[in-house]
Amino acid sequence: MQTNFLIAVTLTLSLLGIGGNSSAWRGALTVYITLVAVVYHLVLARDFDPVGLRYLTDLAFHTIVPVLFVLDWFLFTRKSGLRYRHAFIWLLIPTAFCIYSLVRGASTNWYPYPFLNVSALGATEVVMNITVLLALFLLAGVFLVWLSRLMPKPLLA
Numbered sequence: 001m002q003t004n005f006l007i008a009v010t011l012t013l014s015l016l017g018i019g020g021n022s023s024a025w026r027g028a029l030t031v032y033i034t035l036v037a038v039v040y041h042l043v044l045a046r047d048f049d050p051v052g053l054r055y056l057t058d059l060a061f062h063t064i065v066p067v068l069f070v071l072d073w074f075l076f077t078r079k080s081g082l083r084y085r086h087a088f089i090w091l092l093i094p095t096a097f098c099i100y101s102l103v104r105g106a107s108t109n110w111y112p113y114p115f116l117n118v119s120a121l122g123a124t125e126v127v128m129n130i131t132v133l134l135a136l137f138l139l140a141g142v143f144l145v146w147l148s149r150l151m152p153k154p155l156l157a
Contacts, residue, residue: 002097003032004061007069023078027148028090030073031140035094037066039133043115079148087141094137098130 007029013020020026040062050058101116111117115129 001061003029003036004065007033007065021078023081023148024086024089026073026077027079027082027086027141027144028093030070030077031087031090031137031144032093033066033069035133035137035140037062038136044113047114074151076154078154079151082145082148084142084145087138087145090141091134091137094134098133102126 010020010025010029045062048058098116101112102118105111105116105118109119111119114120115133116126118126121129
């Protein structure tokens, strides 16, 4: 939900003409929402079977918004100024989220995702899961920067 919220704020600011158009920030959000969709569909969806409004919300957060935001990046986002160092900077938010989740989980015994659940998996496996997750974020970031160098100018930038 955090990534979807950041996208909503960014697009709103952009629509109002008061920000949200930094190529680095849009790149970060593109990486984040792409991995939200990938992790959800490959790891989490099989254990979640929402109905009614929860289904529609789930569909929007994990499928529709990711597809539309990635299309927005491809078609409308300026890509100039993206550097490979951005891929490392983009790790700050997912790292902070993992740390927050572990600290909160240690005090409440509630973890937002099964792969972060230290009580069920043990610290070693969770650290390995986080390492893999952050490596995926880094690889996705590097790939996005590389891809941005191959892309033509956006349609409306």
